[in-house]
Amino acid sequence: xxxxxxxxxxxxxxxxxxxxxxxxxxxxxxxxxxxxxxxxxxxxxxxxxxxxxxxxxxxxxxxxxxxxxxxxxxxxxxxxxxxxxxxxxxxxxxxxxxxxxxxxxxxxxxxxxxxx
Amino acid sequence: xxxxxxxxxxxxxxxxxxxxxxxxxxxxxxxxxxxxxxxxxxxxxxxxxxxxxxxxxxxxxxxxxxxxxxxxxxxxxxxxxxxxxxxxxxxxxxxxxxxxxxxxxxxxxx
Numbered sequence: 001x002x003x004x005x006x007x008x009x010x011x012x013x014x015x016x017x018x019x020x021x022x023x024x025x026x027x028x029x030x031x032x033x034x035x036x037x038x039x040x041x042x043x044x045x046x047x048x049x050x051x052x053x054x055x056x057x058x059x060x061x062x063x064x065x066x067x068x069x070x071x072x073x074x075x076x077x078x079x080x081x082x083x084x085x086x087x088x089x090x091x092x093x094x095x096x097x098x099x100x101x102x103x104x105x106x107x108x109x110x111x112x113x114x115x116x
Numbered sequence: 117x118x119x120x121x122x123x124x125x126x127x128x129x130x131x132x133x134x135x136x137x138x139x140x141x142x143x144x145x146x147x148x149x150x151x152x153x154x155x156x157x158x159x160x161x162x163x164x165x166x167x168x169x170x171x172x173x174x175x176x177x178x179x180x181x182x183x184x185x186x187x188x189x190x191x192x193x194x195x196x197x198x199x200x201x202x203x204x205x206x207x208x209x210x211x212x213x214x215x216x217x218x219x220x221x222x223x224x225x226x
Contacts, residue, residue: 105162107159107160
């Protein structure tokens with residue numbers, strides 16, 4: 001299957017600071033990447049869909065000015081959590097679409113963010 | 117009504133038995149269906165996908181799709197303790213959007 005990496009795997013930051021998470025498709029080009037958040041013992045929550053070279057599409061209730069998404073190339077998308085607060089502490093997971101014609105989603109290993 | 121519904125479990129299965137997981141979806145125009153496995157604290161891992169009505173087998177896993185009934189299932193044969201995880205059903209709906217179920221927790225007991 002296709003390989004998706006994420007960096008960092010864990011990050012601890014102070015309240016009010018910004019954190020950038022990178023998502024890379026290693027062995028394929030991903031025109032579409034997805035960003036999810038998952039709180040403990042809860043299901044995946046789609047935050048936004050990112051298309052290469054265009055603005056991300058955010059799900060209802062997700063603040064686009066707080067969660068900045070950039071998809072500058074076919075293999076890299078970044079999520080920046082700006083002015084992080086403790087309630088932003090969560091498991092952030094990216095995925096990339098691959099395969100034709102009904103592409104599958106392959107997930108990165110996730111980034112555990114803790115805001116102190 | 118949720119787009120994709122799964123029984124949350126936990127589904128307790130004796131080692132060596134068959135685990136049967138069910139999933140229903142609401143969008144009749146959905147085209148592709150996926151099963152992911154998620155271990156605690158890890159991200160989901162794709163284990164099966166199916167597009168056509170009927171069965172699809174891959175090793176110990178069998179996915180079954182019935183579009184008329186809007187139903188997709190996953191069978192795990194010869195269940196092992198390492199199969200203990202949460203299994204997520206995902207559907208790509210007629211808009212091309214992925215919809216995930218909340219997941220079914222499977223516990224395989226030795």
